[in-house]
Amino acid sequence: MEKPRLAVFKFASCDGCQLSLLDAEDQLLSVADALEIVYFPEATSRMEAGPYDIALIEGSISTPHDAARIQQVRRDSRFLMTIGACATSGGIQALRNGADSAEFMRAVYASPGYIEVLDQSTPIADHVTVDFELRGCPINQYQLIEVIQSLLAGRTPRTPGHSVCLDCKRRGTVCITVAQGIACLGPVTQSGCNALCPSYNRGCYGCFGPASQSNLVSLTSQMEQDGASKQEISNSLQNFNNNAPAFREESRRLLDRNGEPY
Amino acid sequence: MNDSVQSVDPETCFLTLDEFARLFEVLISRGYEVIGPTIDQEAIVYGQLSSIDDLPRGWTDQQEPGKYRLVRRDDNALFGYVVGPSSWKKQLFPPVSTLARADRTEEGWQFQEAKEETPRYAFLGVRACELAAMKIQDRVFTGGPYVDSIYEQRRSQALVIAVNCTQAASTCFCTSMETGPRCKAGFDLALTELPDGFLVEVATAAGAEILSDLQTMKVSPEQDTQANAARQQAVDQIERRFDTTDIKDLLMSNLEHPRWDDVAERCLSCTNCTMVCPTCFCSSVEEVSDLTGDHVERQRQWDSCFNLDFSYMNGGLVRNSIRNRYRQWLTHKLATWIDQFGTSGCVGCGRCITWCPVGIDLTQEVNAIRESES
Known part of the structure; x- marks a missing residue:
């Protein structure tokens, strides 16, 4: 063949x-x-x-x-x-x-x-x-x-759409948000990196884009409660995947610019 | 450790701090891998211990919904914390396991089970709620016609040294779930920490054998009083109350309650609660091949009902919204678990409350539904 x-x-x-x-x-x-x-x-x-x-x-x-x-x-x-x-x-x-x-x-x-x-x-x-x-x-x-x-x-690939959090837990990384108050996009980001950044004490940057049915509004509200400004949170979503619909809509919503450029 | 061999009236003795320090070498010389509390990644986690110095001496944890912090104590207590992000589930039901292998040969596919050498764990510092969680997972993994051999072998070889709680976190509600804070069954040895040593309850022959290598003393009436007071302190500190009256009917008759929409607005569906839960047992099984396609492994890994794909069945997704997935988790944990396994799936350890990044509190969710009923 x-x-x-x-x-x-x-x-x-x-x-x-x-x-x-x-x-x-x-x-x-x-x-x-x-x-x-x-x-x-x-x-x-x-x-x-x-x-x-x-x-x-x-x-x-x-x-x-x-x-x-x-x-x-x-x-x-x-x-x-x-x-x-x-x-x-x-x-x-x-x-x-x-x-x-x-x-x-x-x-x-x-x-x-x-x-x-x-x-x-x-x-x-x-x-x-x-x-x-x-x-x-x-x-x-x-x-x-x-x-x-x-x-x-001829089989289905294993490229799961779940959050980074699941990988943190499987590899034994303690949640840096809960234990240290570090902002992290892990709960709304699709896995793929084996939760690399949190294992080095850095919040997830969202490199793999939004996870399936990610709840951006809830996470960003929590980040605001924890002291981050809307601008800072919006900036964190305007990264490599800024144009992924879930990240784009939330970063615009935070700055109240519906559909408008930044 | 097996419930049936535990004596009804455990013997009690006292172990000085120096003798307790020798416990590690006794366990290790008997071939045990000691797993217990230690500080790592700004938390008290369960990891491999080699001596008393690995314990979180003088540290405690402060917990609230969505928040955990290590804090210095004003004494040198070794077990002066509550529970952290780890549970013994990680040792008994590993996050990733290889179940089987298949190799393509000239005679066709050769299948073989993946045999692992069963680790021989000594669990040190098991809390009452965690003993209850182990009992629940025993039922799940070994109580039916299909016994999970990985779990069963690890569990049957494990020595369980419990330590009674002497304090509680704001997230604890074991008294509501009737699982603690006192360790009553399911251990080989149970310790209560005092400033100069430990009161030790001996429950099994395996526990007595370990203790025979150590010098023990008779418990004085003062020590007994001190231990009672220390344990009572944990009871007194538990503030969280969770009404479980008719909880199955309450939840199952409110499957369309607006509270599910409310919690779905907050829930991240990130799986944290299920991962830290000491009884959640879901996994998925996948085949992993190499590039030639001649070697295939069947792997099992922790999975969660909060994952969209986890509800995929022939033709589509069964729970295609966060609302449905949160409802599935909570109703299984607190209601249908009772039909399936004869007990609640919740032991009141509070991990799902502490480790939820947005601090969702399952007791509040149920209370909200209950209050709307009355």
Whole structure:
């Protein structure tokens, strides 16, 4: 049987998620054994044309060129999976959504006329049908390997939608909010990192985006009671997943800017 | 430890602080892994102990809904705290276990059970509410036709050294649940801490054997009076009252009560309450394969009725809202548990109140429903 053909594409992103695949040192050779990596500019100069069995998409759509390119990638790919916060929710660069991007360009670039950019940074799923979304900033390499394994085995991947709290409890991390009063987005954030930050005494930053049916209003009300300002709480939600609907709506609600830019 | 071998009238003796310190080496030399209270991550947790110095000497805990703080005591008490985020569930029902393995061979799939070497625990510092919780989990895991072998083996090898509470937290309500604070059954040894040592009740042959390696003294009438007073202090400090009268009927006849909507606005559905609960026992089982697909492990891990996916059944989600999931948890814990296992699923330890990040108090939720009835 021929090996499935894997392609990795980059859109507006920092490359960190692709690097997670290269970082999966223990498993990378097995991946290369099980699949044929035919397009992965970050790793190899071999760049074959489609069709592809599995396409991993990193990054958001932020230029007209990318908006057209993703359509071609979709046509070329049987199973299309987005990897990381940029591809699944628009990334940190989605902070510009609704703001005056022409003004940003004038402020940053000497000759902004050469830059062709869309007003919004949007997730891949806004443009094409996505078969699977893998969250995280960056993604967890074990989850990526798990999804590839599940595709090869024809089973459902284990990428749960529950909160970070469950992972803290499984690994024996004492709740830093309850025991130390540290603000933490863990109760409303999807797991995926094995609750990394709380195990280092840092509140969860929400890198994997909102958990299923997350109750943002209750958590932010508690944070306010504990002394955080609305602005501080809103800022904590305007991170890598600022454009994920649950985080976006709550950060806007806190600042009473319904649908308005920040 | 097995209830049936416990003598009705436990013998009592006194152990000086120095002899108590030797208890650790006695247990370790007999092959026990001692698990007990120790300070870690700004809390008193249950971890592996190697000597008396690992105990939280001179520390206590202050608890309220959604808040836990370590605080210095003005004495050197070793067990002068209440209960923390850990429970013995973690040792008896591990958060992650491998149940079975399967390997693809030329002759087809080879299946095998995953055998583990059963750890031999000595639990030191088990509270009365926790003894009650163990009894409940015994019923859940070993009381029916399908016995959980991991739990059963760990439990049957464990030595239980209880320590009576001498104080209570604002979240405690064991007196309402009739589970404490006095340790009455389910232990090998039960200690009551005094300033210069411990009063020891010996309940089983296994407990007596441990004690035979230590020098014990007769209990003086003063020590007995002191111990009674110390235990009474815990009773007196319990302020929380929880009316459980006809609680099953109360909850089951109010399944559409507006209070469920109210609590759903506050509940984060984050699973913290179920994880810290010493009786919650839900898990999920998944198959984990490697990239070749030739090696598969069946893993079981702690799961929770607060997880959306946990209610997924063929065709869809059964409890597709926080309201439904909170109601499921509370009605199971306090009402349908009685039908299923013959007791309440709540022991009144207060962990779910303290460790809820937004301080939801199950006793208040039930009280609100009860008050609307009258």
